[in-house]
Amino acid sequence: MSPTIDSVITGTRITSGEATAAVLKLDAPVSFWGGIGPEGTIIDVHHPQHGATVTGRVLVMRTGRGSSSGTYVLAELIRLGLAPAGIILTEPDGIIATGALVAAELYGTQVPIAVVSAGDYDRIEDGESVTITMDGDTAFIASQ
Amino acid sequence: MTLTLTPEEQAMLAGEHGPAVALSMRIVTEIGRIRGATQLVDIDSVHIDGCIFYGQAGLDYAQKMVELGGRVAVPTTVNVGSVDLIHPTLVLQNTDREKWVAQGGRDLMQAYVDLGCRQTWTCAPYQMDSRPEVGRHIAWAESNAIVFANSVLGARTDRYGDFVDLAAAITGKAPAGGLHLDEHRYGDVVLDCTSLSAETLALDVTYPVLGYLAGAIAGVSNPVFVGLPADVSEDDLKAIGAAAASSGGVALFHVVGRTPEAPTLEVALGPNTDAPVHHITAQRLNAARQELSTARVDRLDAVSLGTPHASVDEIEQAHDAIVDSAPLADGVAFYISTGRSVFAECERRGLIAPLEEWGVTFVLDTCTYVTSILRPGTRAVMTNSGKWAHYAPGNLGIDVVLATLEECVASATTGRITWNRELFT
Numbered sequence: 119m120s121p122t123i124d125s126v127i128t129g130t131r132i133t134s135g136e137a138t139a140a141v142l143k144l145d146a147p148v149s150f151w152g153g154i155g156p157e158g159t160i161i162d163v164h165h166p167q168h169g170a171t172v173t174g175r176v177l178v179m180r181t182g183r184g185s186s187s188g189t190y191v192l193a194e195l196i197r198l199g200l201a202p203a204g205i206i207l208t209e210p211d212g213i214i215a216t217g218a219l220v221a222a223e224l225y226g227t228q229v230p231i232a233v234v235s236a237g238d239y240d241r242i243e244d245g246e247s248v249t250i251t252m253d254g255d256t257a258f259i260a261s262q
Numbered sequence: 263m264t265l266t267l268t269p270e271e272q273a274m275l276a277g278e279h280g281p282a283v284a285l286s287m288r289i290v291t292e293i294g295r296i297r298g299a300t301q302l303v304d305i306d307s308v309h310i311d312g313c314i315f316y317g318q319a320g321l322d323y324a325q326k327m328v329e330l331g332g333r334v335a336v337p338t339t340v341n342v343g344s345v346d347l348i349h350p351t352l353v354l355q356n357t358d359r360e361k362w363v364a365q366g367g368r369d370l371m372q373a374y375v376d377l378g379c380r381q382t383w384t385c386a387p388y389q390m391d392s393r394p395e396v397g398r399h400i401a402w403a404e405s406n407a408i409v410f411a412n413s414v415l416g417a418r419t420d421r422y423g424d425f426v427d428l429a430a431a432i433t434g435k436a437p438a439g440g441l442h443l444d445e446h447r448y449g450d451v452v453l454d455c456t457s458l459s460a461e462t463l464a465l466d467v468t469y470p471v472l473g474y475l476a477g478a479i480a481g482v483s484n485p486v487f488v489g490l491p492a493d494v495s496e497d498d499l500k501a502i503g504a505a506a507a508s509s510g511g512v513a514l515f516h517v518v519g520r521t522p523e524a525p526t527l528e529v530a531l532g533p534n535t536d537a538p539v540h541h542i543t544a545q546r547l548n549a550a551r552q553e554l555s556t557a558r559v560d561r562l563d564a565v566s567l568g569t570p571h572a573s574v575d576e577i578e579q580a581h582d583a584i585v586d587s588a589p590l591a592d593g594v595a596f597y598i599s600t601g602r603s604v605f606a607e608c609e610r611r612g613l614i615a616p617l618e619e620w621g622v623t624f625v626l627d628t629c630t631y632v633t634s635i636l637r638p639g640t641r642a643v644m645t646n647s648g649k650w651a652h653y654a655p656g657n658l659g660i661d662v663v664l665a666t667l668e669e670c671v672a673s674a675t676t677g678r679i680t681w682n683r684e685l686f687t
Contacts, residue, residue: 132296133292151316152656156317185423186311186403186405186421186422186423186424187311187314187316187423187424189423189424189425189426190312190316190317190319190320190424190425191316191317193317193319193320193323193425194316194317194318194319194320196319197317197318197319197322210296210297212293212296212297212421212423212426213423215292215293215296216289216293216423216424216425216426217425219288219289219292219293219425220289220319220323220425221319223285223288223289223326224319224322224323224326
């Protein structure tokens, strides 16, 4: 039986917000710039989940990747309502954080970003529904 | 670890210096918190990479800063935009998307001008007057500018990117983290080039290939080159850095005996005395160049020089190679991308007219790999830039050959791609 979140995972808040959505767990990090298209799908043809849609999902991947212009791509997806509902990583990523921070300032839409340990990362399963909440600088991730 | 602000910085955050400063300060302090910085540093200059149009959000951000009365607090240069403001018809506007980018790109560039930026529109701000000094803190964006400032000038900038660059310019502040700090500036992987021949070390194309290998080997760490000539040119160092920041995430490299933080290998490595050593051989260089050169056809459609933007010396070298050559072949386009100030200096020296007469198209304010300039139907392009060779196939859907200036010019006169695959010895 594959592991699921049987108790609440605690992590670190990168950006504020709350989200409840199904997990899209990536087998490899994706670059927002050049990797995710304007409709919110993975367009990087070398990516194992090429064609998957990030819109409305809790995007789970180990790290960020790629050009700093990824900030623009994420902010634009948030503006258009095509962004992930939340993002979970194992390392802080300035590019992804900046895109979410700026979009929150410009459009008032918050996309919560949390960092969890590698061990907890392995417990999050693709497709399951999770809720991300924040308290201070602590993030909580609970399965539904 | 928490971020501690000075009373002045707290006042900026609280809005006492206006809403644009407060918004910018929220972004700078949040990024500082995320990166684990304990304080902010005052910066001398900013280079902004946010002026290429990727969509409405980038424009909304810059225009919001304008509406809030924002103004850059330190000297601020701007990177290339999406249009050549001096040659507006050069960027194609045939499709709806091209028209949207051209209009959005123009509006975005105007917003940065309204915020008080110098209209430099170049990815090589280090080719201008008033360069940052050794040891001074700056906040530069654009990967090639970052790596050049850190490595060749010895100034200190972390990897800044879109949005944060403008926030740093409006506040004059950056988080004191990453490459602002001594402990992150030592080399941690050695690239031994002592086996390369003098002929190889004298070739222009050696340096972008070295940079490409360095990025692949070093990733985001700091490579140290041993065995390069003590008088290796700034253009060659520019080529190393631009390629290393494309194939990897290199933001600082050292060249022993040449760059300011590497008088000796020991000084460059500091505490990292057990750094791994990689031997860079001619075979590895030849293999790397062949890997970057994707073109499998003979017919040449275009040559593109000047990524990063060509310097005065590089335009002079192109001039010298071209004036005595045969005419440009029919059907071949020949582009040189450069900045306004370098172009003006070259005009003053009489280098531009003969090149334009021969058939060179100068691209200012932008670059041939970020916007629609190449003619539709272009398939194979030669370049002497490792960065262009790395990005153009993906961005533009074309094939490329990474070659010397001489090979580019010779091929442009025949319309046939000719290059020595085993050039390096």
